[in-house]
Amino acid sequence: MSFALLLEQLLNGLQFGLMLFLLSVGVTLIFGVMNLVNISHGSLFMLAAFFTYTAGARWGYGLGLLVGLAGTIAVAVLLEWLVIRHLYRKSHLDQVLGTFGLMLIFNELVRIVWGSEPIFALTPDWLSGSVQLFGTLYYPTYRLAITGVAIIAGIAIWLLLSRTRIGMLVRAGADKRETVESLGVNINFLFAVVFVIGAVLAALAGIMMGPLITVESGIGDPLLILALVVIVVGGAGSIKGCLAASLLVGMIDTLSRALVTADFAGGAGRALSSMSVYLLMLGVLLLRPQGLFTR
Amino acid sequence: MKHESSGKFRLGADTWTVGLILLASALAVGLLDVYLLKLLGKVLIFWLIALGLQLLVAQAGVISLGHAAFMATGAYIAGLFSLQGQHDLILMLACVAVACAAFGSLMGALILRTHGLYQLMATLAIAQMAYYGFQSLRSLGGDDGFAVSTRPDILGLVSLNTDFKLLIAIVVILAIGVWMANRIRCSEMGALMRAVRDDGRRVASLGISPYGIKVWAFLISAVYTGIGGALFAHLTRFTSPQLGSWFMSGELIILVLLGGGKTRSGLFLAAAAVVGIQEVVARYTDHWPMVLGALVVARVLLPSGLRLGRKSPRSGPSAADGQATSIQRETS
Numbered sequence: 001m002s003f004a005l006l007l008e009q010l011l012n013g014l015q016f017g018l019m020l021f022l023l024s025v026g027v028t029l030i031f032g033v034m035n036l037v038n039i040s041h042g043s044l045f046m047l048a049a050f051f052t053y054t055a056g057a058r059w060g061y062g063l064g065l066l067v068g069l070a071g072t073i074a075v076a077v078l079l080e081w082l083v084i085r086h087l088y089r090k091s092h093l094d095q096v097l098g099t100f101g102l103m104l105i106f107n108e109l110v111r112i113v114w115g116s117e118p119i120f121a122l123t124p125d126w127l128s129g130s131v132q133l134f135g136t137l138y139y140p141t142y143r144l145a146i147t148g149v150a151i152i153a154g155i156a157i158w159l160l161l162s163r164t165r166i167g168m169l170v171r172a173g174a175d176k177r178e179t180v181e182s183l184g185v186n187i188n189f190l191f192a193v194v195f196v197i198g199a200v201l202a203a204l205a206g207i208m209m210g211p212l213i214t215v216e217s218g219i220g221d222p223l224l225i226l227a228l229v230v231i232v233v234g235g236a237g238s239i240k241g242c243l244a245a246s247l248l249v250g251m252i253d254t255l256s257r258a259l260v261t262a263d264f265a266g267g268a269g270r271a272l273s274s275m276s277v278y279l280l281m282l283g284v285l286l287l288r289p290q291g292l293f294t295r
Numbered sequence: 296m297k298h299e300s301s302g303k304f305r306l307g308a309d310t311w312t313v314g315l316i317l318l319a320s321a322l323a324v325g326l327l328d329v330y331l332l333k334l335l336g337k338v339l340i341f342w343l344i345a346l347g348l349q350l351l352v353a354q355a356g357v358i359s360l361g362h363a364a365f366m367a368t369g370a371y372i373a374g375l376f377s378l379q380g381q382h383d384l385i386l387m388l389a390c391v392a393v394a395c396a397a398f399g400s401l402m403g404a405l406i407l408r409t410h411g412l413y414q415l416m417a418t419l420a421i422a423q424m425a426y427y428g429f430q431s432l433r434s435l436g437g438d439d440g441f442a443v444s445t446r447p448d449i450l451g452l453v454s455l456n457t458d459f460k461l462l463i464a465i466v467v468i469l470a471i472g473v474w475m476a477n478r479i480r481c482s483e484m485g486a487l488m489r490a491v492r493d494d495g496r497r498v499a500s501l502g503i504s505p506y507g508i509k510v511w512a513f514l515i516s517a518v519y520t521g522i523g524g525a526l527f528a529h530l531t532r533f534t535s536p537q538l539g540s541w542f543m544s545g546e547l548i549i550l551v552l553l554g555g556g557k558t559r560s561g562l563f564l565a566a567a568a569v570v571g572i573q574e575v576v577a578r579y580t581d582h583w584p585m586v587l588g589a590l591v592v593a594r595v596l597l598p599s600g601l602r603l604g605r606k607s608p609r610s611g612p613s614a615a616d617g618q619a620t621s622i623q624r625e626t627s
Contacts (some may be wrong), residue, residue: 031412035412037412037415087595087596090595092358092411092412092415093352093358093552094552095595096358096360096412096415096548097545097548097549097552097591097595098591098592098595100545100549100588100591101549101587101588101589101592101595102588103588104584104585104587104588104591105584105585105588105589108582108584108588109585111581112582225419225541228419229420231416232413232420271428271430271431274427274430275423275424275427275428278420278421278424278427279424281416281420282405282420282421282424285406285409285413285417285420286405286408286409289413
């Protein structure tokens with residue numbers, strides 16, 4: 001493997017890690033603050049990609065992006081109000097299966113509206129082509145652009161959580177929910193805000209990932225599982241841990257797929273590369289259950 | 296335990312219902328056509344799996360999102376036996392039981408070191424690894440799976456080559472499964488499982504390891520699920536890694552959620568409902584998972600006042616540690 005190829009894979013890993021971060025922030029905040037695992041978070045990712053595709057095909061990419069974000073926020077608000085809000089006080093079994101049921105419903109709704117055939121999401125013209133990084137290494141402009149957007153979104157969420165009042169409340173809620181509640185904060189409103197923040201980031205990831213993957217019903221689900229891995233590795237409710245774990249999982253997933261060839265170890269190569277992140281997750285669960293990147 | 300003795304009458308009524316269902320199934324096997332036989336077979340197999348899971352989820356209070364791995368293990372062993380020309384049903388099921396007991400106790404021993412939602416994710420992680428493992432078996436069809444063409448026989452005497460004979464065997468196995476689940480439930484082990492679920496520290500203070508009890512519950516449910524998977528492979532004459540996907544794990548747990556933690560006949564109804572939804576709704580539209588999803592969401596959102604049983608007095612702050620589930624409350 002040449003140096004240029006390795007560098008390209010590293011960039012891909014970084015970019016996939018950042019996308020995972022955008023998706024996982026919502027899941028980890030919801031888990032940390034509300035103590036709820038939201039299996040249907042991947043559906044928001046999927047819906048955003050579909051919304052953007054449809055609106056973008058009709059009115060151009062810029063408006064498609066707006067419709068994708070606005071539509072997902074609307075769905076998220078409705079979802080939180082109708083279902084998720086009633087799950088906070090339920091048992092974990094109810095929560096997991098309730099959101100699992102939601103995921104089944106969303107997947108089928110998408111198949112009813114958009115059909116089972118995968119769609120090919122568009123990239124804006126001005127982002128097609130590639131950029132010469134150096135020497136023989138050309139990298140697609142679009143991938144470079146979404147890496148930039150993801151970094152900006154990451155900084156924005158960090159500023160929101162560490163510099164604003166609402167961010168302070170969210171962080172406090174993740175640490176000691178009961179205390180925040182007893183201080184007179186409207187906990188229902190806070191939960192709704194957290195849910196919508198998570199939905200916006202998942203939507204952003206869905207919109208940006210759309211052109212890189214085949215968009216079809218259920219695309220969010222394998223990524224959601226990876227997001228669960230990220231939460232465990234990074235420690236629940238920790239944003240820094242989530243970022244570090246996302247990059248780690250993104251790198252491992254991308255590099256193991258690129259480096260381990262299919263014939264390695266008698267055909268088990270592909271399995272080993274798919275298993276690698278779960279091995280990491282299991283190791284963390286058993287040896288350091290509070291997460292790799294928390295104190 | 297007071298609530299167990301007060302539940303005696305209902306337990307008796309449930310046993311009668313289960314007996315009637317088994318008898319009706321045995322009679323139905325003689326009357327149904329091939330299509331309906333397959334359907335009945337599916338219902339019975341999911342019932343068997345749910346029986347094992349009920350012990351784990353409702354009695355011992357452990358939630359698993361990884362039991363599909365055992366279903367796939369059972370199915371693959373059944374398929375391998377068939378490929379190798381080894382057709383004895385009893386030997387095959389014994390191997391499945393041993394393999395799933397080993398896999399189950401290993402998985403249980405690992406995941407039970409964690410708690411609450413982390414435990415759930417640990418089961419998911421191991422099941423995903425098994426799933427990718429099965430997917431990588433290229434000599435066995437890889438992602439596509441393979442056909443299990445030859446049906447087993449019993450001691451070389453009776454071949455279960457028709458759906459009719461296979462269904463009779465399934466009904467018999469199910470009767471044994473129900474009886475064993477009943478025995479476990481009424482045994483000291485069963486009482487310990489409920490005690491561990493309600494308060495692990497008290498059990499520990501009696502000198503009994505709650506961890507060990509939960510590992511046993513995990514092992515038993517793994518064996519039930521594996522045998523269900525082996526029978527499923529022979530019923531559908533097919534096995535694939537999809538049997539081990541996390542969607543399947545979700546469906547299996549849904550069976551216990553819908554069936555409730557208390558009765559075995561409830562589990563039958565749940566299995567019949569899930570299989571029925573798949574078959575009946577699929578006749579009109581491909582979107583049957585939506586109906587299942589809506590059913591689950593509705594069941595979860597129902598106010599707990601409508602649920603069976605009374606609320607456990609200990610479901611206060613201790614519920615937050617992720618061990619107490621609504622099903623446990625139903626059973627206690």
